[in-house]
Amino acid sequence: MTRYIGSDEMAALIRREGPEALLARLAASLRADFARWESFSLESRLASHAPQGVIELMPAADGDSFAFKYVNGHPGNTRAGKLTVAAFGVLAERATGYPVLLSEMTVLTALRTAATSALAASAMARPGSRTLALIGTGAQAEFQALAFKAVLGIAEIRLYDVDPRAMAKAWANLEGRGLSITCAGSVAEAVAGADIVTTATADKARATILTPDLIAPGQHLNAIGGDCPGKTELHADLVRAARTVVEYAPQTRIEGEIQQMPADFPVTELWQVLTGRAPGRASPQEITLFDSVGFALEDFSALRCIRDLAGPGPGLDLIPEVDDPKDLFGHVLARGAARLERAA
Template identity: 60%
Template sequence: MVEYIGIAGIQRIVGRMGPAAFIEGLAAEIEADYRRWGDFDKSARHAIHSPVGVIELMPTSDGQMYSFKYVNGHPKNTALGLLTVTAFGVLADVETGYPLLLSELTVSTALRTAAMSALAAKWLARPDSRVMALIGNGAQSEFQAIAFHHMLGIREFRLYDVDSQATDKLARNLEALGLPGLQLKRCRSAAEAVQGADIVTTVTADKRNAIILTPEMIAPGMHLNAVGGDCPGKTELHADILRRADARVIVEYEPQSRIEGEIQQLPADFAVTEFAQVLSGAASGRSAPAEVTIFDSVGFALEDYSALRYLHKLQQEDAQGQQHIDLIPDLDNPKNLFGLLAPAQGSPAGQNGAVSIQLEMTHDEHPA
C-alpha cells in the first residue's frame, strides 16, 4: 500500500500545525536540501505548451529518493470556475523504485512557493524590511502574505490587483486570521503599491510578456520577489530592471530560469547567481543596503521534493491520520502478476469467460 494525502489530508495536516508553522517548517526542509545541492540530479522541467496553458513534469532525485510533480498552468481557467494551477506528486524509493507517497500538490505548491519566497527573502532582503507590496491577489497571495509576516516580520501589505474583487478576497482572508500588528492598504495601481515598499512580490497569472513593474518604480534597497513569470513568454518585470547596475539577480536553477524566468528576456551571458551558491557562501546575496536584489523565481523540482519528503514525514507521525491507496500489487509470488486477475481456484470465470475482479478500497475511497 502506498501512503496517500488528498485534499482532506492536507487540510488535516496544515490545520493541526497552522499554515504559518507549516510554511516555516517547509522552508527549513527546502533550505536543508538546497545546502546539499550537489547531491541532486537536476534538469529543467519537461513542459508541453498549448495556446491556453502548459502541462509540466518536474522530476529530481538525490540517489536515495526520487520525486516528480505533475503541474499545469492555465491562466484562463478562472473564467471557467477552475483553478489556474493544479498539481499532484509522487515520492519514491530509489533502491526498489516503489512509490512511497502519492500526494495532492495543488495546495502544497502554494505553500512551498510561499516558503521558498520567504526563505530567499531572508537571505536577500534588508533585515529591517517591514513593508511589502503584493501585486496579484489571486490564489497564491494569502500564502505569500502569511509567509512574509511570520518569517520576516512584515507588518504592512500594500495590495493591488486588476481585479478589485481579488483584493477584497485577500483582505477578508488576512483580516480573519487576526495576524498581530498586520496593516493592509488597498492600492489603485502597481505604482502606488510599491511606494515605500521594502519588498515587492509580483504573483500575476497572465501567460504573456507583461510589464507589471517598470524601472522608475524601483527604489534603492528594494527586494523584488518575482513569482509570476514562470514559463516561456510569461514575464512581469521590465528588462531594464534586471540590467540595473545596482541589481543582483538570484535564480533557483539557471538552465531552467533561462527558459522560463524573467531572465529569458536577456542574453544567455547575462550574469546571475544560483540560490544554492548564496547558501553555501560561494556567492553573496545582498552586498549593500542600497543594492536591489531580485529573486527570479520559477519553482524548481527540488522544492517539490522537499515538500513531498516533509509531507511524508508529517503523515508518518500521525498514525490515526494515515491513509493508503492500493496502487501497487502485493503478491505472494512476484513472478505471478497474472494471478491477480485469475479467478480463484475452483470458482467459475465471469460471463463469457470474463474474469471477475473485486477491487480493494481503503476507507476513504468508498462511495458515500
C-alpha cells in the same frame, strides 16, 4: 500501500499545524535541501503542449528518493470554474522503485512557492525588513503574506490588484492574522517605501508591472509571476539594475524575467547564496531580485516535508502486494479475488 494525501487531508494538515508554522517548516526543509544542491540529479522536465495549455512532468532525485510533479497550466480553466494550475506529486524509493507517497500538490505548490520566496528574501532583503507589497492578489497572495510573516517577521502588507474583488478577497482572508493590511490604489502606492515587493500577476505576456522609476535603492524584488517563455513582469532596465538570484540558471534563462537579458547576463543560484558561496546582497542600497520560476527540487523537498509531517494515514492499493512476484496471474485471479471477497 502507497500513502495518499488528498486535497481534504492537505487542508486539514494546514489547519492542524497552522499555515505560518507549516510555511516556516517548509522553508527550513527547502533551506536544508538547497544546501545539498550537489546531491540532486537535475533532470529536464517533460512538457506536452496543447492549444489550451501545457501539461508538465517535473522530476527530481537524490540518492535515496525520486520525486515528480504533474502540473498543468491552462489559463482558460477559470472560465469553467477550474484551476489554471493544478498539480499532484509522487515520492518514490530509488532502492525499490516503489512509490511511497501520492499527494495533492495544488495547495502544496502554493505553500512551497511562498516558502521559497521567503527563504530567498531572508538572504537577500535588508535586515529588519517589515513591509511587503503584494502586486497581484490571486491564488498565491495569502501564502506569500504568511510566509514572509513567519520567516522574516514582516508585519505590514500592502495589497494591489487590477481586480478589486481579488484584493478584497486577500484582505478578508488575511484579516485577523496579526498583520497590518492596506489596499493600495496603484502599484506605485503599494511599492513606495516597501522593503520587499512580490509580483504575482497572471498576465500571459511581456508585462511591465514594475518599472525602474517605481523602485527605490535597497528594495528586494520577488518576481514569481513570470514563469514561462513569453511571460515577464519586470521592465528590462530594472532587471539589468538588480543583483539577480535564480533557482537554476538554465531553466530561468528560458522561463524567468532574465529571458529578456542576453545569455551571459550574470546571475547567482539560490543554493550558492544559502551556502555562503555568494552574497545575496552586497550593500543596503543595492536592488536585489529573486527571479523565481519554480523548480523540481522545491517539489521534492515539499513532498518529503509533508510526508514526515502527515505521518501514517490513508493508503492506496496502487501496487499489488504479492506473495510470489512471479505469480501475478494467481494473485489477480485467485488470491486477489479471495481478498476482495473477504473485504465485501
